[in-house]
Amino acid sequence: MRISSSLSHTEPLQILSVPSVPLRRGELRVRVAAIGVNPVDWKMREGGPLGLAQRVVGPRGPRVVGVDFAGTVCELGEGTRGLELGARVVGGTDFSRGQRGSYADEVVVRPDQCAQLPASVGFEDAACLPVAAVTPWMALTEHTKIRAGNRVLVLGASGGVGLFCLALTKLLGATAVGVCSTRNTHLVRDHGAIAIDYTAADALVAAKEHGTYDLILNAVGSDVYPTSACEALLAPNGLIDLVVVRPADYWAVAFHRRVTTVLGRPTKARLEPLVAALAEGKLKPLVAARFSLADAEAAHTLSRAGKVVGKLLLLP
Ligand SMILES: NC(=O)c1ccc[n+]([C@@H]2O[C@H](COP(=O)([O-])OP(=O)(O)OC[C@H]3O[C@@H](n4cnc5c(N)ncnc54)[C@H](OP(=O)(O)O)[C@@H]3O)[C@@H](O)[C@H]2O)c1
Numbered sequence: 001m002r003i004s005s006s007l008s009h010t011e012p013l014q015i016l017s018v019p020s021v022p023l024r025r026g027e028l029r030v031r032v033a034a035i036g037v038n039p040v041d042w043k044m045r046e047g048g049p050l051g052l053a054q055r056v057v058g059p060r061g062p063r064v065v066g067v068d069f070a071g072t073v074c075e076l077g078e079g080t081r082g083l084e085l086g087a088r089v090v091g092g093t094d095f096s097r098g099q100r101g102s103y104a105d106e107v108v109v110r111p112d113q114c115a116q117l118p119a120s121v122g123f124e125d126a127a128c129l130p131v132a133a134v135t136p137w138m139a140l141t142e143h144t145k146i147r148a149g150n151r152v153l154v155l156g157a158s159g160g161v162g163l164f165c166l167a168l169t170k171l172l173g174a175t176a177v178g179v180c181s182t183r184n185t186h187l188v189r190d191h192g193a194i195a196i197d198y199t200a201a202d203a204l205v206a207a208k209e210h211g212t213y214d215l216i217l218n219a220v221g222s223d224v225y226p227t228s229a230c231e232a233l234l235a236p237n238g239l240i241d242l243v244v245v246r247p248a249d250y251w252a253v254a255f256h257r258r259v260t261t262v263l264g265r266p267t268k269a270r271l272e273p274l275v276a277a278l279a280e281g282k283l284k285p286l287v288a289a290r291f292s293l294a295d296a297e298a299a300h301t302l303s304r305a306g307k308v309v310g311k312l313l314l315l316p
Contacts, residue, residue, distance in 0.1 A: 002316065004103035004296040005062040006045065012297040013103070016062055021100065021108050023077035030089060030107050030114070034127035035293070036068030037312035038160065041103075042300040058095035066102035066314075067092040067266070068130040070123040074106070082111035089114040090126035090275060092134075092266030103296055105316040115271035121278045128160070128285035128311040133274050135264030136165035136217060139241040140172060143260055144215045148173030153207050153233065156219030157193065158184035160311045161243055161264075165217050166191035167283050177210050179203040179225075184309060187286075204229045212238065219243040227252050227259055234258060286310030 001020045004013045023029060044051035045065055054063070070090040073083050083089065091114035093099045093107050100107065117126050136154075140146045152169045156162045157178025166188060169176035176193035188195035196206045204225060207213075212235040218225055221244040230240050242249055242261045252259040277283040288310040291299040299312045 002105045002293065003062060003064045003100070004066075004293050004314075005064055007062075013065070013300065014297075015294050018062060020106065021059075023075060023080075023108060025077055025079045026110055027077040027108050028073050028080050028083060028111065028114075029075035030069060030071040030091070030109065031074040032069045032071040032102065032105055032107055032316050033123035034070045035066055035102050035314040035316070036127045036130060036132065036160075037291075037296075037299045037303055037314060038067065038131045039303055040067070040131065041065045041101075042304055045300075054095045057098075059098045059100055061100075064101035064104055066104075068127055068132075069093065069102040069107050070117065070126040071107075080111060083114065083116065088117040088119070088121075088123070090117055090123075090129055090271055091115065091268075092130040094265075103293060103314060105293070112268050113266065115268050115275045117275060118279050121275060124287060124290075124313055125278055125285050126275065127313055128287065129164075129271060129274050129278070130266035131264045132160035132311060133164040133168070133283070133285075134266045134270045135161050135243060135262055136168055137270055137274060138264060139215060139217050139243075139262050140165070140168055143241055143262060144239050146172050146174045146215055150174040150214040151211055151235070152176050153213040153216040153230075154178045154193070154219070155203070155217065155225045155230075156180075156243075157188050157191075157195070158309045159219055160308065161217075161219045163187070163191060163286055163310055164283070165219070166193045168277075169193070171277060171282050174214070177207055177213075179207065179220075187309065204233065208233055214238050216240045217243060221246065222249050222252075231258065287313055289313075290315055292316075 178188040185195040
């Protein structure tokens with residue numbers, strides 16, 4: 001199999017040929033057709049809590065970054081139930097289960113990490129979903145129960161997470177207000193949301209003019225949009241969900257009941273309603289750029305710059 005790996009965080013990602021991992025009981029192999037790129041992929045290369053955890057509990061051998069994948073089931077392990085050979089699936093790898101990452105031409109996962117794709121849903125659209133759509137889905141449906149009449153403020157509305165949060169908020173019948181730069185205001189409006197241009201005015205002051213919020217999804221960071229200022233915008237039972245967590249946030253997350261954090265973990269149960277929304281045309285991912293697997297380093301350079309609008313994809 002071909003993997004994209006680097007020997008250390010200072011070395012660029014490069015293609016290596018390594019033997020396929022044998023399947024354990026209950027596992028399946030997927031021939032990968034498209035891979036979604038997320039900032040966590042390059043953040044884990046640099047270390048941080050998840051990068052450290054991957055080094056400690058992840059699989060031995062060359063480290064393969066990446067989570068999101070879409071492709072076709074090409075081998076079933078003993079006792080694997082729920083999916084058949086040839087099934088088209090989307091999912092996320094999980095290093096805590098001893099699995100390699102998704103920057104590869106094949107991945108080994110379990111059925112509860114995958115949702116089946118109908119023929120009408122393409123691999124590229126599906127590969128955008130796992131981390132970037134599951135994260136706001138968890139905030140909207142598990143951390144809160146957003147429904148018609150609610151209001152959601154999305155800080156970082158034009159990124160991978162932000163655009164999905166706008167679309168999913170609309171899907172749930174609620175109103176989204178998205179904070180973005182001037183160049184992306186039309187895109188935010190096209191997603192059925194109210195746009196606030198953070199370059200034109202203090203975004204949180206402007207957000208207050210649109211009412212109070214049942215959920216504030218902060219996909220930029222509390223250094224830019226302070227949690228104390230966000231709190232003043234909350235509806236009585238509102239929640240601030242921090243997508244980006246810094247050590248300075250630990251106190252608020254641990255002791256403040258109106259502040260939490262989300263760790264987007266793709267599972268079959270979370271992916272299935274998102275795949276259904278894709279199939280019904282209610283969700284339409286925006287792909288900013290596609291790279292070959294061999295050019296994964298270029299995708300990371302672009303993602304690190306923090307200006308991506310929508311999603312980056314790798315194609316093996
Ligand atoms: N906890 C989790 O499970 C989880 C899951 C996914 C992502 N994340 C984290 O969440 C963050 C966002 O992820 P992503 O995939 O959405 O990133 P992304 O796609 O790289 O986001 C980039 C976008 O952010 C916008 N932006 C930059 N500064 C902004 C500001 N001050 N206000 C509003 N928008 C701003 C940029 O547009 P402009 O420059 O034009 O404003 C760009 O469109 C990353 O730090 C990522 O690591 C965490």
